Amino acid sequence: MAGSAQTPRGVNHLVLNVRDLEASHRFWTEIIGFRCVAELKPRPDRTIKMRFYSGVDERGDVNHHDLALMQVSGDPAAPPEPWTLEARRPGVNHVAIQYPDRETWLKQVEFLQAKGVTFHRRINHGMTHSVYVSDPDGHGIEVLYELPREVWGDDIDGAQNYAERLPTEGPEALVDATDYPVFGKEKAHAV
Numbered sequence: 186m187a188g189s190a191q192t193p194r195g196v197n198h199l200v201l202n203v204r205d206l207e208a209s210h211r212f213w214t215e216i217i218g219f220r221c222v223a224e225l226k227p228r229p230d231r232t233i234k235m236r237f238y239s240g241v242d243e244r245g246d247v248n249h250h251d252l253a254l255m256q257v258s259g260d261p262a263a264p265p266e267p268w269t270l271e272a273r274r275p276g277v278n279h280v281a282i283q284y285p286d287r288e289t290w291l292k293q294v295e296f297l298q299a300k301g302v303t304f305h306r307r308i309n310h311g312m313t314h315s316v317y318v319s320d321p322d323g324h325g326i327e328v329l330y331e332l333p334r335e336v337w338g339d340d341i342d343g344a345q346n347y348a349e350r351l352p353t354e355g356p357e358a359l360v361d362a363t364d365y366p367v368f369g370k371e372k373a374h375a376v
């Protein structure tokens with residue numbers, strides 16, 4: 186009997202195909218901060234090289250995986266495409282990585298800049314403050330912290346339609362304002 190679709194809880198994990206598993210492992214652990222929680226063991230019947238990564242929740246628990254990396258069997262020397270937010274071809278546009286709070290995010294953004302990671306864009310959205318970088322294969326990565334639900338919960342559409350472009354270089358790239366616009370029944374206003 187045809188019923189209606191069940192509403193899912195949300196996105197559970199993402200798998201990226203990568204050219205060099207070791208290089209990507211270093212990026213996703215040392216630069217982005219995930220923990221590697223599992224790896225497929227070699228078996229005679231499979232040649233897949235794959236590792237699994239998780240963030241950590243308030244209690245210190247890890248998920249089975251938020252992200253997995255699988256090494257591609259094609260030409261690893263092929264250069265990656267430079268990332269852009271514009272959708273130029275089908276495929277993954279970006280992976281959004283959420284840090285637990287604003288303070289942690291600010292430290293992470295400062296760390297990224299200190300490591301020389303290029304900020305492709307920096308945008309204050311209505312529901313997140315975000316920096317867009319890319320991994321060694323050119324996968325887009327949005328490094329974000331989520332704003333309190335009170336500012337976007339009453340008007341997700343309004344919050345999604347709000348975007349403020351910010352500087353991506355120098356000390357200005359590390360400045361984060363907290364006068365979050367509030368979206369709701371009435372016109373957006375600053376808190």
Ligand SMILES: [Fe+2]
Nearest residue numbers: 279280281327
């Ligand atoms: Fe995003």
